[in-house]
Amino acid sequence: MDEADFTVASCNRTAHGWIMRWPDWPGPVFCLHGPAGSGKTHLARIWQRRAQAIELDATCPQEGALPGEGQAYLLDLHSDTLPQERPFLHLLNAVREQRGWLLLTSPVAPARLPFSLPDLLSRLGALPTAGMEDPDDEALAAVLQKQFSDRRLAVPAEVIPYLLLRMERSYRVAGQLAEALDRLSLARKRPVTLSLVREILTGADNIR
Numbered sequence: 001m002d003e004a005d006f007t008v009a010s011c012n013r014t015a016h017g018w019i020m021r022w023p024d025w026p027g028p029v030f031c032l033h034g035p036a037g038s039g040k041t042h043l044a045r046i047w048q049r050r051a052q053a054i055e056l057d058a059t060c061p062q063e064g065a066l067p068g069e070g071q072a073y074l075l076d077l078h079s080d081t082l083p084q085e086r087p088f089l090h091l092l093n094a095v096r097e098q099r100g101w102l103l104l105t106s107p108v109a110p111a112r113l114p115f116s117l118p119d120l121l122s123r124l125g126a127l128p129t130a131g132m133e134d135p136d137d138e139a140l141a142a143v144l145q146k147q148f149s150d151r152r153l154a155v156p157a158e159v160i161p162y163l164l165l166r167m168e169r170s171y172r173v174a175g176q177l178a179e180a181l182d183r184l185s186l187a188r189k190r191p192v193t194l195s196l197v198r199e200i201l202t203g204a205d206n207i208r
Contacts, residue, residue, distance in 0.1 A: 002046075007142040010042070011038070019050075028099070028101050029096070033130075033132070034132030036107065037132055037168075037169070039171050040105050051072035051179070053072035053073055054072070055073075058083050070099055071098070072100060072165040073091075078106075082113065082114070085152065137164050140167075140169065153180075153182055160193060163177065180200050
């Protein structure tokens with residue numbers, strides 16, 4: 001989750017640019033949204049360290065619970081663990097009033113989350129956002145290469161193109177595939193070959 005380990009590609013360049021521009025944001029609250037495995041958690045962790053942000057859980061703080069002016073916060077939104085609507089609205093207001101910062105991460109754009117409170121919906125619909133797409137070939141190839149390099153695995157040139165055509169398009173799965181190949185290579189005392197890759201992919205139902 002280090003900044004140096006984040007691969008910038010066409011699928012995430014806009015989102016990465018906004019994170020790097022902080023605190024020069026169009027407002028105190030910003031939302032990164034995208035599917036699981038798109039890298040938004042990695043990018044959020046980079047921002048959290050830069051901003052020294054406090055991570056909030058799904059239960060938003062009540063009035064008076066925020067520590068003070070200028071504080072940054074990180075809140076991960078999921079449709080199955082959404083915060084209560086009025087405390088969430090209070091958080092958005094309090095961050096603005098206390099000249100703080102809040103980064104939201106969400107699987108979808110915030111206006112599409114299943115809230116019903118009109119004031120909250122209006123506020124979410126006006127937020128600046130950046131969407132992250134599933135990793136493209138450029139991003140996945142770079143991540144796979146780094147995963148192999150970190151493990152000191154020498155792989156034939158054809159392995160990465162072979163994986164790109166067959167793997168689930170996710171940074172998380174790229175790491176899991178590299179780890180599985182490393183383990184199998186060590187267990188068999190053999191270098192990584194296409195036959196080992198095929199064997200890993202045959203059992204890839206467990207790599208999700």
